[in-house]
Structure formats: structure tokens, C-alpha cells
Amino acid sequence: MADLTSSFCSAQPRLHIRSLNRTNGTLRSRCCKVRCVAAPAQEVTTGVKRNENIGKLQAGYLFPEIGRRRRAHQEKNPDAKIISLGIGDTTEPVPKSIADAMQKAAAGLATLEGYSGYGAEQGRGEVRQAICDRFYSHVGRKANEIFVSDGSKCDIGRLQMMFGASTSVAVQDPSYPVYVDSSVIMGMTDGYDESSKGFGKLEYMVCRPENDFFPDLSNARRTDLIFFCNPNNPTGAAATRKQLEELVAFARKNGSIIIYDAAYAIYISDPERPQSIFEIPGAEECALETCSFSKYAGFTGVRLGWTVVPEQLRYSDGFPVINDFNRIMTTVFNGASVVAQAGGFACLQDEGFKEMQELVAFYKENAAILRTTFKELGFSVYGGEDAPYVWVGFPGKPSWDVFAEILERCNIVTTPGSGFGPAGEGFVRASAFGHREDILEAVERFKKEFGGR
Numbered sequence: 001m002a003d004l005t006s007s008f009c010s011a012q013p014r015l016h017i018r019s020l021n022r023t024n025g026t027l028r029s030r031c032c033k034v035r036c037v038a039a040p041a042q043e044v045t046t047g048v049k050r051n052e053n054i055g056k057l058q059a060g061y062l063f064p065e066i067g068r069r070r071r072a073h074q075e076k077n078p079d080a081k082i083i084s085l086g087i088g089d090t091t092e093p094v095p096k097s098i099a100d101a102m103q104k105a106a107a108g109l110a111t112l113e114g115y116s117g118y119g120a121e122q123g124r125g126e127v128r129q130a131i132c133d134r135f136y137s138h139v140g141r142k143a144n145e146i147f148v149s150d151g152s153k154c155d156i157g158r159l160q161m162m163f164g165a166s167t168s169v170a171v172q173d174p175s176y177p178v179y180v181d182s183s184v185i186m187g188m189t190d191g192y193d194e195s196s197k198g199f200g201k202l203e204y205m206v207c208r209p210e211n212d213f214f215p216d217l218s219n220a221r222r223t224d225l226i227f228f229c230n231p232n233n234p235t236g237a238a239a240t241r242k243q244l245e246e247l248v249a250f251a252r253k254n255g256s257i258i259i260y261d262a263a264y265a266i267y268i269s270d271p272e273r274p275q276s277i278f279e280i281p282g283a284e285e286c287a288l289e290t291c292s293f294s295k296y297a298g299f300t301g302v303r304l305g306w307t308v309v310p311e312q313l314r315y316s317d318g319f320p321v322i323n324d325f326n327r328i329m330t331t332v333f334n335g336a337s338v339v340a341q342a343g344g345f346a347c348l349q350d351e352g353f354k355e356m357q358e359l360v361a362f363y364k365e366n367a368a369i370l371r372t373t374f375k376e377l378g379f380s381v382y383g384g385e386d387a388p389y390v391w392v393g394f395p396g397k398p399s400w401d402v403f404a405e406i407l408e409r410c411n412i413v414t415t416p417g418s419g420f421g422p423a424g425e426g427f428v429r430a431s432a433f434g435h436r437e438d439i440l441e442a443v444e445r446f447k448k449e450f451g452g453r
């Protein structure tokens with residue numbers, strides 16, 4: 001076979017391919033027209049075709065794009081002190097007893113007694129049991145149904161791998177972008193449609209103020225999987241018990257599986273709004289739940305989460321889903337870090353649990369400050385009560401324009417609602433994850449710039 005060396009010409013959409021003729025040692029050159037998606041300056045050295053599903057994705061993942069715009073703004077205004085209410089990363093230190101437990105575990109690794117290698121891929125038994133005792137035993141779940149992981153985002157990817165490309169998917173619109181993007185990457189969707197601002201084949205379940213941010217299930221198409229994030233990122237809406245009963249009834253009627261993302265469940269204080277989908281009878285036959293210590297205990301960098309797959313959850317042929325999830329975890333995952341698991345275990349002990357709740361209460365106070373300010377300024381404000389996100393409406397304005405205006409006028413980074421789905425257009429999300437002084441400074445800037453609007 002001839003060796004191929006080729007180069008993209010950036011000026012013209014043509015691909016020059018030079019191939020080496022091994023018999024006479026001469027170079028042949030061909031030129032053909034290509035669709036120039038990007039124009040890498042370097043020589044192409046592989047013959048590997050790009051995964052065409054990744055090619056369907058739009059303009060990169062939302063948060064890197066926000067980061068790019070933030071950097072551009074900072075370059076233009078080098079003295080600006082930018083405050084981020086954007087990505088939703090935690091800012092406060094990990095509580096003391098939890099950090100101490102991790103320190104001890106890390107120090108133990110340097111000793112014969114404290115050293116451990118590969119752990120169980122499903123997580124340490126005591127950690128699974130402690131998660132179960134704190135959050136799930138009262139709703140009938142068992143420790144063997146809990147899989148400890150390096151976080152919910154990673155579990156979502158592994159769940160997609162488990163269900164495979166031929167499943168159909170519904171998402172709340174707007175929602176955490178990972179559900180849509182991972183479905184696109186897996187090949188569960190068609191291409192992006194510019195007019196609807198969505199991907200073909202994907203069912204977008206619109207959640208807006210008009211429907212109390214809960215999808216109109218009487219008009220929703222049946223899909224195999226339903227991603228349901230509660231409380232919702234980005235709208236901050238937490239579903240009532242009645243709404244979740246409706247969701248479970250809908251899934252059961254259609255034979256669908258709900259992938260319930262409870263990453264912010266601990267932020268729910270209203271007793272009428274369940275923290276786990278398993279509070280709804282019958283959910284164990286149509287739902288699995290993923291959750292994380294990221295927004296509970298500031299573990300966004302530590303990395304620890306879990307997914308609960310009930311034994312009763314079955315595929316259409318009766319095969320238990322838990323067996324396949326176990327197979328996936330033991331195949332492409334090697335167990336969460338022992339240091340992180342020591343931290344997770346400490347989160348679930350009385351002292352750590354109390355510290356964790358105090359941390360959550362701190363962020364909830366931030367949310368209340370933001371919420372009150374936007375209300376006082378006369379904006380339509382949603383969320384921020386049972387969630388760390390405040391969803392602010394700017395009717396009729398494109399959300400990237402609002403994002404740009406806030407950045408320009410206040411030096412504050414928010415997240416444009418349209419980045420979470422077409423129904424997010426006209427909104428921006430403000431995250432309550434921030435130091436108190438930054439939140440207070442941010443609200444002063446908002447008052448100054450938008451007080452008179």
C-alpha cells in the first residue's frame with residue numbers, strides 16, 4: 001500500500017494527497033475538493049475516519065465556549081475583576097472532618113497497613129452501605145444496588161454505553177447539556193437542525209414557566225430513555241411529588257426507563273418535593289438514579305458519585321439492567337479512588353453529614369441573595385429555592401446577547417439559557433456557587449447597571 005502524506009490548504013477547500021509509489025520511488029500528487037470543517041496546518045498522518053457523530057455536535061461543549069468568551073473579555077479589559085456565576089463549580093473548601101479523612105487515607109497509602117490497590121469496581125462495601133443508609137434504605141433500595149463512581153457525568157457516559165446507540169432518548173428542554181451531547185456522540189440522534197435548534201430524533205420535553213417547568217407528558221413522544229434532572233439544572237425547578245408520580249406513570253405506561261439525575265437533590269428543602277425518584281412507588285421498575293458528592297461536599301475536583309440501579313429494573317426480555325451496569329463498571333471502570341471514597345464515607349458520618357449540610361445551606365443563602373436581587377430589579381426569576389441555580393428571564397432577547405451584555409456591563413459571567421436547549425432561549429442561569437463577597441459584589445453591580453434598566 002502506498003504511504004499517504006497529505007496537507008490541508010486553508011485558502012481553498014481542496015485536499016492535496018501525496019502518495020509514495022513504492023516501485024519507482026516517485027511522489028504522486030492528487031487534489032480533491034473537501035468540505036473544510038477546520039483547517040489544521042499540520043500534515044495528516046493517519047487514515048482514521050473521524051466519528052461522524054462527534055462531527056454533529058455544535059460549537060464545542062457549552063462551558064469551554066463560555067470560558068473562551070470570558071478570556072476574550074479579560075484580554076480586552078485587563079483590569080476588569082470578572083466574577084463568575086457561570087459554570088457552576090463549587091468554590092468553598094471541603095469541610096474539615098471530610099478533608100481530614102482523605103488526608104488520613106492518603107497518608108495511609110505510604111504504609112504497609114494503610115496501602116490498598118485496586119478496589120472493588122462497584123465501590124467499597126462500607127461506602128455503598130453508608131450511601132444506602134443515608135439516602136435510600138427508607139425507600140427500599142439495597143447497598144448492592146449502589147455503584148460508587150468517579151462522578152455522575154462519567155456515569156452518564158457509561159449508562160449511554162450500556163444502553164447503546166439504538167435506544168431513543170428524551171430530555172427536559174432546557175437541561176444539563178451532557179444528556180444531549182452524549183446521545184449525539186453515541187449516535188442516538190440525527191444531525192443538528194438549525195431551524196429547530198435541536199438534534200433530529202431526540203425528544204425535547206419543553207419546560208418553561210407556562211408549564212411550571214414540568215413537561216406536558218400528554219404531548220410527549222414515547223422514548224426508551226428519559227433523562228430527568230431534578231432539581232433541574234439550569235432552571236432550578238424541583239418537581240412536586242404529584243409531578244414525579246405523573247412521570248413514573250408515564251414511563252411505566254410506555255415501557256421507558258428514567259435516568260434520574262439527582263445531583264442537586266440535597267438542595268431540596270420543601271417536603272412536598274421528593275429528593276429521590278424511589279420515593280415514588282413503582283419507580284424501582286422504571287428508573288435508575290445517579291447522584292454525586294460534587295455539589296454536596298465540594299467534590300467537583302475530588303470526584304466521587306454513585307448510581308443506583310434497582311434489581312427490579314428489567315429490559316423488555318426480563319434481563320436485569322443491574323447485571324449489565326455491573327458488567328460495564330467492571331469492564332471500563334476500575335473503582336473510585338480510595339482517597340475519594342474515604343472522603344465520601346466521612347460525608348456520611350454524623351459530623352461530616354452536618355458539615356455537608358452547612359455547606360449546602362451556605363450556597364442556598366447565596367441563591368436567596370441572587371434571587372431576591374433579581375426580583376427587586378423587576379426580572380422574572382425562577383429556581384434558587386430548592387436548587388443552587390437561579391433562572392432569570394429576559395423575554396424576547398437572545399440569551400447569548402444577554403450573556404454578552406452582562407459580561408460587558410458588569411464583568412459578570414453567567415450562562416446563556418440557550419446553551420441548555422432551545423427552550424432556554426430568553427433566559428440566563430446564575431449559579432449560587434461563589435464566595436459570599438463575590439456574590440455580594442455581583443448583586444451590587446447588577447443593581448448599579450440594571451437598577452434603572
Ligand SMILES: Cc1ncc(COP(=O)(O)O)c(C=O)c1O
Nearest residue numbers: 151152153176233263292294305
Ligand atoms: C445535573 C448534573 N448532573 C451531573 C453533573 C456532574 O456531576 P459530577 O461532578 O459528579 O460528574 C452535574 C455537574 O454540574 C450536573 O449539573
